[in-house]
Amino acid sequence: MSNSPAKPPKKPAPLVAPKRDFHSTSTAKPKPRAQKAPKRKPSPSKAARKKTGAKKRSGNIxxxxxxxxxxxxxxxxxxxxxxxxxxxxxxxxxxxxxxxxxLPAATVLMDDRAKGSVTMLDGDGRVFAWRGDQFGGVVSSDTVSEHLKHAVIATEDKRFYGHLGISPRGIVGAIRTNIREGRKPWEGHGGSTITQQIAKGVYFEDTPGLQRKLLEVPMSMAMELKYTKDEILAIYLNRAFLGNGSFGFAAASQRYFGKTAADVTVAEAAMLAGLLKAPSSTNPIRNLGRAQARANLIVGLMEDQGYISLGQAEAARNNPAQLSQVAAEKAGGYFADWILEAAPEFIIKDANADVVIKTTFDKRIQRSAEEALGVVFQKLKAGSKAQGAIVVMSRDGAVRAMVGGRKNEFAGSFNRATQALRQTGSSFKPFVYAAALEAGFRYDSVVEDSPVTIPTPSGPWTPKNYSGNFLGEITMTEALLKSVNTVAVKVSEEVGRTRVRAVAGDFGVANDIPSVPSLALGAAESTLLEMTGAYAGILNSGVAARPYGLESLTIQGDSEPLLHKEDDAGLRVINPEAAAQLTYMMHQVVKQGTGRRADLGTRQAAGKTGTTNSARDAWFIGFTADYVAGVWMGYDDNSVLSGVTGGGMPADIWRETMQRVHEGLPETPLNMSLPEDLPRFEDNGLSIEDEIRKLEREIAREARRMERQKNGGGLKKLFEGIFN
The missing domain is CATH 1.20.5 (Single alpha-helices involved in coiled-coils or other helix-helix interfaces)
Structure with a gap:
């Protein structure tokens, strides 16, 4: 066993509590470690980019x-x-x-007429005609019918309340339409707003197309800034020309419908709005059917834009607008033109005043004359261009009716009753016999119907009778009723052309009468109005009766007339007895002479036929105790009237006219001398007055004889022994 020392034990690692999220009930997972983003390739510098681009473009110069x-x-x-x-x-x-x-105030632009208007009243004080620039008074968008306002906007400018004076959409659409229809972009449709139309009408009427359009833009926008929309609409409603001399919707409403602009219906409003584009071609007086068709289109626009309901639109289409009785009659157009020509220039033509003229016009008599002319002219061949004219007046010269042509023409038409100077033919002969009767001859003076030749500066002149025959000794009455030419010439030469001219002129034949032998046969020219007025003097017992039609003239708004007709005693041309005898002679013309077709039966009438050389003019003029009427017939180009004489169709027209005129009137006898009331020349029981007149006649004859001798006496032998 080893005795080596023992190793000390390892020191344990310290305990560390794990981190917890005390605010979360779940266990937090550790965050993964963030990864570094990969590095981007550095972008090329600006210079490098230019270099690269240069390299790319350098391929194609x-x-x-x-x-x-x-x-x-x-x-x-x-x-x-x-x-x-x-x-x-x-x-x-x-x-x-x-x-x-x-820009002036809006009210200044409401009425910009160059002349005033003339409203004419008939003898009963009822309106029958308008002339001049008629203006019915200022209206506003609040005082006209809503239907009228909507009809105008729907027709002329449906975006009126939304634009500032011009409508680019409207202009582009108009250009496209013009090009499509083969016109230049600025010709035809203009795409103009109501404001532009006012600008054009007030300031740029005579400016050429494109230039005008350019000037309209700032002017229209200035108007939109200056005036309210209602003021602009009011200017338009008052200035618009709507045909027949009507300026503004107030005048047009009265002209066509006899009512104010506030009272027009949907159909009437549509018809008036339809006149804005074409006041002539869509004029209801000229062509009511076309005006109604145009109105129906506008009714459709009003319906599409929501201004009227479907029921209102259908009612308007089923009951189209109709003219008022005055507008539909179209009566007195020629009469109105004559009045306008005769009215004082300083008031009618040189002033801007609106005037009202009271006239002698009689609608009933006018209608009678128009009907008579139509009835008789139905006998003509289809397509005949022969024309006729009629004048009817009272014995004092007050003109009651006037027909200046076969059709009712419009203002300014040629008036054959007052403007056509035509030879008068035998209708002049009563003035020859008037001069003779005034000189002392009588209705039964005997004159020989025989050939006669009169020397003239251009050579001998020999008048002929229409019949080609000669009747020998006849009275002046027979000579007149048979319209014997030779006797009329002999009487004229015996009395003296100067005297005949003076009598005719004093009676009202104003045109110069040439001092030639043929004056006795109507060689002089005159108008139907003059001749009819001259015959009125015969009816008026020898006192001239000048034709007149104006009784009074009043400035509109005044209570007293500015002018009125004064009573005129008239000029005595021949004495009453001469007039009475001449009336009897002319009565015989109707009863048994050339004017028999004019006979009115039991109602006494007197008159005279007239047919000029080569039958280029045919006349019949005559009178009853109440009215005088004259009829002329001929061609405007002076062509020959085939088979027509004064005793034919003119006498028929006269009879048809006078029969209608006298309906319901009592039969008043003429003031004429009858044969039983006058002693004949061969009677021995002449009164002192007769003897005096006979002596005066002989003195006058002797004076004329001495005058002729003084001038050479060439006519003395010619007329020797003609008169008893």
Whole structure:
């Protein structure tokens, strides 16, 4: 056994308590040791990248050049666009500020007519016509019918309450439509807002297309800043031209429907809005069917945009707008034109005042004349261009009706009753016999119907009778009722052309009457109005009755007339007895002469036919105790009337007119001398008055004889022995 020393025992390791999470019920697992992320390869430096890129582009020099050019161009465009946008914004802003400073108050723009309007009333005080620029008064968006406001917005600018004066969507759509329809971008549809339309109408009406569009932009935006939307709409509602001289919806509502703009229905509002685009082609007075079709389209727009219900839209389509009675009749257009021409220029043409004219017009008589003309002209061949005209007046010259042509034309049409100067033919002969009767001859003076030749500066002139025959010795009454030419010429030469011209002129034939032998046969020209007025003087017992139609003129809003017709005693042209005898002679024309087709039966009438050389004009003018009427028929180009004389269709028209005019009136006798009331020349029992008149006649004859001798006496032998 070894006696080596024993080794001391190993010291045990100290005890260490494990770490615990005293806030967790579970035993925490030791966290794994984090691993180091792998190192990224260092990125190449900027210079290295450039070097690499350079190496890649260095393969194609053309690509490098193009890339450089496009890059430079893009930078130029970008910076130029920014600069131009800033410049454009500054110009636009400057334009808006400038226009804003120039704009007046909204009320100034409501009525900008160059002339005032004329409202015409008939004899009963009812409106029958308008002329001039009609303005019904200022309306606002609150005082018109909601339907009217909605119809305008739906038709013209459905985004009206949402834009600032212009609608880019509308403009782009209009350009696309114009190009599609083969027009230039700015021609045709404009895509204009209501505000732009006002800007154009007020300030840029005469500016060319593209330039106008550019100027409309700042002006429209300035208006949007200056005025409220309701003010802009009010300007539009008041300024819009809607046909027939109507400016603004107040005037148009009265013109077409006889009501205010506040009372129009859906259908009426749609029809009025339809006039905005085409006031002529969609005018309901010219073409009601087209206007109604246009209105139906607008009703559809109102329905689509939610302004009316389906039921309202259907009701409007099933009950389209109709014209008022006044507008539908279209009565008195020629009469109204004549009144406007005769009215004082300093009021009607040179002033901006709105005036009301009270006239002598009678709708009932006008309708009678129009119906009569239509009835008789139905006898003409289809397509005939023959024309007719009628004038009806009272014995004092008050014109009651006027037809200036076969159709009811519109304002400014050629008026054959007042503007057509035509040869009067045998309708002039009563003035020849009026001069003779005034000189002392009588209805039963005997004159020989025989050939006669009169020397003239252009050579001998020999008148012929229409029948081609000669009747020998006949009375002046027979000569007139048979319209014998030779006797009329002989009487005219015996009485003196100067006297005949004076009598005709004093009665109202205003046009110059040439001093030639043929004046007795109506070689002079005159209008139907003048001739009818001259015959009124015969009815009026020899006192001239000038045609008139204006009774009073009042500035609208005034209580007292500015002008009114004054009573005029008239000029006495021939003495009452001469007028009474001439009336009897003309009565015989109707009863048994060339005017028999004008006979009114038991109602006494007097008149005279007229047919000019080659039958280019045909006349019948006559009267009853109540009215005078004149009828003319012919061609505007002076063509020959085939088979028509004054005693034919003109006499028929006269009879048809007067029968209608006198319906319900008592039969008043004419103021005429009958044969039994007048002694014949061969009677021995002449009164002192008759003897005096006979002596005056002989003195007048002797004076004329001496005058002719003084002038050469060439006519003395020609007429020797003609008169007893």
């Amino acid at each position: 053309f690509i490098r050049i193009l890339s450089l050019l496009f890059g430079t161009l893009w930078r130029v465009i970008w910076w130029s666009g920014i600069r131009l946008s800033i410049l454009g914004a500054l110009i636009l802003g400057g334009g808006i500020i400038y226009y804003y400073s120039q």
